[in-house]
Amino acid sequence: MDNLKNLRKKPLFLPIFCMILVLLINLIKSPTFFSVSVNNGVLYGRLIDIINRGSEIAILAVGQTLVVAVSAGTDISVGSVMSLSACSCCMLLAGYGNNSVSTLVVPMAVGMLFGVLMGGVCGAFNGALVAKLKIQPMVATLILFTAARAIGLLLCNNQITYIRYEKYKYLGNFIPGCPIPTPVFVAIIVIIIIAILLRKTALGLYIQSVGINGRAARISGINSDVICFICYLICGICAGIAGIVASSRIYSADSNNIGLNFELDAILAVALGGNSLGGGKFNLAGSIIGAYTIQAITTTLLAMGVSTDKAPVFKAIIVIIIVVVQAPAFKSYMAARKAQRAQVKEAA
C-alpha cells in the first residue's frame, strides 16, 4: 500500500496511468488490439501503428516542452513549419517546378538536411521574435503559422511534389530487412539527443530557471534571451525533422496537409504529460508519453470504426477526462475528501 502511495506521488504516474487507461479500453473492446505479428518481414499490429504514427507528435512534443517551459507560451507554428520543411526538401530533391520525379537532382541527404535546416531557420526566427523583441510567443509564432505553409506552397509551385525514389521512403516507412518502422528510430534518436543535452549540460536547469523567473535568472548570471532563443531553435529543428518524416511517409510534399493541426496535438501532448503550460518545471518523459497517448486515442477510434464525424467528440471527452484528473484543483479536492473521510473514520 505504501509502495502504491509512493508510486502515485511520482510525477510520471498520471501520464502513464492515462495511457494505460486508454489501452485498457481497447483490451476490453477487442483483445486482438494487442496482437503483434510479423507480416512481410516487418512488425505488424496496432501497437506498432501507435508507436510508428506517434513518432511525429513525440518529436514535436520534445521541442514544444522546452518552448513551454522557457517562455510560458506555445509555438503554434510547428505544423506549418513541418509543411515548409517537407516542401523545401522535396523541392530541392525534385528541382523547382517538377511535381513528380524518380531521379533526384541533389543527393537525398542534402535535401533532407536542407529541410531540417529550414525548420531551424523558422525556429530561429520565432526565437528572435520572442527572446529579443519580447513579442508574446503565440503572436510571434502566429506569423509562421500563417506564412510557413504558404511559403512551402510557393516553393512547390502550388502543387504536390512527389519523390518516387525508393530510398526516400525509408525514413517514413521501413528500411528493408529491419522489422521496426524507421520513424520510431528517428523519434528515439531525437529524444536521446535532447535528453543528453538536458542532463549532461546545465541547459535543463537554465531552462527551468528562466521559465520560473526570467529576471531572477538573468540577475544570477544566466543569459535568459539566449536560453529562450535556443529552445525555439530546438523546437524548429524538431518540427523540421518531423516534417521530413511525414513527407517520407507519403514520399511527397503535400503542403496543404502535412502537419495540419499537429501544433494542437503537440501542445496537448505537453499538457497531457503533466507539464504546466505556465512554464517553469518540465518533464520531457511526460510529454512523450502524452504524445503516444494521443496517437493511441486516434488509433483506437479508427480501430473501433467510430464514424469520423463523431470521432472528435470522443477524442474531446477522453482529453477532458485526462486533463481534469491531472488538474491541481481536482487533485486537492480529492485529497481534501480523503482527509475528511479519514476524519470521519477516526471520529467513529
Add this chain to the structure above:
Amino acid sequence: MKKRIFAGILTALMAASLVACGGAGDSAPAAGGDDAGTTTEAGAGDDGEKIIVGFAQVGHESDWRTASTKSVQDAFSEANGYDLEFVDCDNDSAKQIEAVRQFIQDDVDYIVIDPIVSTGWDTVLTECEDAGIPVIVIDRTIEDSDKYVSWVGSEFMNEGLAAGAWLKAYAEAKGISDINVLVIEGSNGSSAQIGRTDGFKKYADEEGWKIIDSQDGDFTQDGGQKVMESYCKSYAGKFNVVVCQNDNEAFGAMDAMKAAGVEYGVDKDVILISFDACKAGLEYVQAGDINADFMCYPLQGEYCAQIIQQLKNGEDVEKQTFMTEPWYVAEDILPSITYTNNSGKEVTEDLVVVTDAASQASY
C-alpha cells in the same frame, strides 16, 4: 540596431507571405503575357475591347483545384482577349463574397465563382444582377439563389453510379459473386463525398453488396493510408473491394495494403476503385494497380469561355452544363457500362482503357 534588423526580417517575411498568397494568381497570366507580347502589340487596336472577367476561386487545397485554377487562367489569358482578375479565397467564404463585391466595384464584364459554401449568396448575386454583370458558377453549387446565368461542373452522383455499374458488370464478367466493400470517403460533407457515396451505395443496396465499413480519409494520401492501415487489421481477409473517393487516398491505401501484404489490382485479391483520374492515378491504372478510375474533370475554363462567348453574341445558354467525364479502366474486357443517371435517364457510356496518351493528357 538589432531590433531594426529583426523588424526588417519580419517585413521581408510578411512580404514573402503576400507573394505566396498571390503567387498562384500572378504566375500564369504573367507567363501568358510574356509569350503573347507580340500578339498584344499587334492587336493593340482592340485593347479596349478586352473582356474583363473576375474569378473567385475556392483556394488551392489539391492538385485538382490547381488544375481547375490553371484551366480558367489559360482560357481567360490575355492572348485570348481577356483580362482576368483572379482571387484565391483560401477557403474563406466571407473573403469570397468580399471578392465578388470588389468585382462589382471594378465593373468587370463577367464574374466566375466557385462557391465555397452553397448558401448565403442571394444578396450578393442580386447586387451582381442590379449591376448587370452575368455570373457563371463552376464546380460547386449555389442552393439559395438562381440569379446566375449558368453552372458548369461535374455530376458527382453519376460518378458514384458509374462506379457501381462498372463493379456490377466487372464482377459478372469475372465471375465474382461475393462482394465485400471497404470505402475510404472524402472530406465529410463535401459534395463530391456525398455524391460518390450515395451513387455507389445505391448499387450496393440493389445488388446486396456488403459495405463493411466507410471512414473518412479527408481526400489526402496520409488519410487514405491511415484508414487503410486500420482496415487491414480490423478486416483482414474479409474484403475484396476497396473504393477510394479520390486518387490521393488510393495512393495511401495502396501503400498500406502493400505493407500489410494484401494483393490489389487486376486479377488480384482486392479490386481497387478510385475517382478523379489525375495523371499519377491513370499511370497506376495503366500499370494495373487500380482497376478503375472515374474522372472528375477539373478543366472548366474552356466551358466558361464558351458560355461567355455565347452570352456576348446574345445567344441563350444552358442553365446547367455537365462536363463529359471519361471512365478509365485497366482491362479491355468491358466496352461500356449502362446505368440510370441522376436525372433518371438510362445512358450507355464507353469505358476507356488507359494508354500513355490518356495519362499524359490528364492533369
